[in-house]
Amino acid sequence: MAASPSRGAEPDLRLVATDIDGTLIDDDRRLSPRTIEVLGALPVPVVLVTGRPLRWLEQLYDQLPAPLPAVCANGAVIYDPHTDEVLRTEPLSSELLVDVTRRLRDAVPDMSLAVEIDDGRAFRHEPTWPLRWTDPRVRVIGTPADLTSAPAVKLLARSATADPDDFLELVSKALGGVAEATRSSSSALVEISAAGVTKAAGLAWFCDRERVTASQVIAFGDMPNDIPMLTWAGHAVAMGNAHPAVRAVADDVTGTNEADGVAVYLQKVFNL
Template identity: 85%
Template sequence: MAPFGLVATDIDGTLINNERLLSQRTISTLAAVGVPVVLVTGRPLRWLEQLNEQLPVPLPAVCANGAVVYDPHTDEVLRADPLSSGLLTDVIRRLRDAVPDISLAVEVEDGRSFLHEPTWPLRWTDPRVRVIGSPDELTSVPAVKLLARSATADPDDFLDLVSTSLGGVAEATRSSSSALVEISAAGVTKAAGLAWLCEREGITADQVVAFGDMPNDIPMLTWAGHAVAMGNAHPAVRAVADEITETNDNDGVAVYLEKVFGL
């Protein structure tokens, strides 16, 4: 019998290497485990394309830190749990009061489109990414994720400041090495999205092995029956893990799965 009934894995810093590529070893190992594999990521829907192009068969995904559950075979959003326009208005007011140099953006249309303030730094061009014409556009429609960035803050300190400012009305986490905080509706985490999908498929938490590297993975790792941190993981992630594997550049997910599944 397989030691686990489902493999749940983060993407960036975990499943792919630092060049954003899947190794052939990882591709072969995922195909060989013989149990479902689910991507659980902070990425929006539109960022799954880059990964799925490298896979022989696309994988189901919990996106936007749990706000979207996606079936790539039908191109269907099975579940979405966005921040409402009213909640966005409240959260943005709190953030502007607390962080003078804050820059904001939102993932909308289930993560198929991205709206950002003129001060938001862009490192790529994409027709699905658009600068807003007025601040009201940030709150005009529900968003599966609000992103907040500071140009000057320490990343961990910035997360603490944003979390305190929110006062529990929404979830704040981070997956970047910079001062970038990702905000979801209250109760929306990677754990919540994965738990919903697992219940739908008749899989319990104790059957799940999960892999991650950054603070946004902590809810998933504490929910799963077995938590594995990458060798490159943030200290807070390593602290909650049951085991630590190799780094993402050294195929840490594949190394661990080969060992426990006897591949």
């Protein structure tokens, strides 16, 4: 059951920031009619803040009456769908990728690696990477050096056997602060960005451009990669299905993504 907004009637709320998977959409990756209606009725703009790469926005945009601006790849890419323009990108350099992959191979067993390149429009992976979809933009690398030959907006590390939280801790220790590590999946999949690149940093850049302050933002999320954004935003809402660490930093908890938790909460906040 959704909590009552503790500061929901604030007239100074000027932007809604929401994660996508496990938050705005249901487990079938669909927007509910109620969510679409509420998004269209909001008196303030909405920005998507997601771990998804740029190419994965198409699936959501196809369900919306109009596309929404997006902070993608956990803050590494900021995209304006109206002009089809990448406004900002903060990739891992080739040199940093070489250092990071060396650290991971030395410290982390049972691991496969992949990279999001070309601002998240393309994906390259090791032969051991488990593919769950077919896409012409997804290709296997020919040699290990191919993985680090171009800047990447995200490096991904996957374990087939580790506990997800334990694997994140192991990867984070191996990185030693040279890059950011987080996770948004229920599996042992860690997402690695350049140092300082988080959902909070990307959203802060976007809001500064729009002349919106942190105190004027209400944000929704469900997984550890949402924690920086929720900590930064003036009002943070965890989903009913959120990871315990997300609930710990949130101001409120709403219903699950399967129960239209974002839409229900926004209706109360904006008296829709």
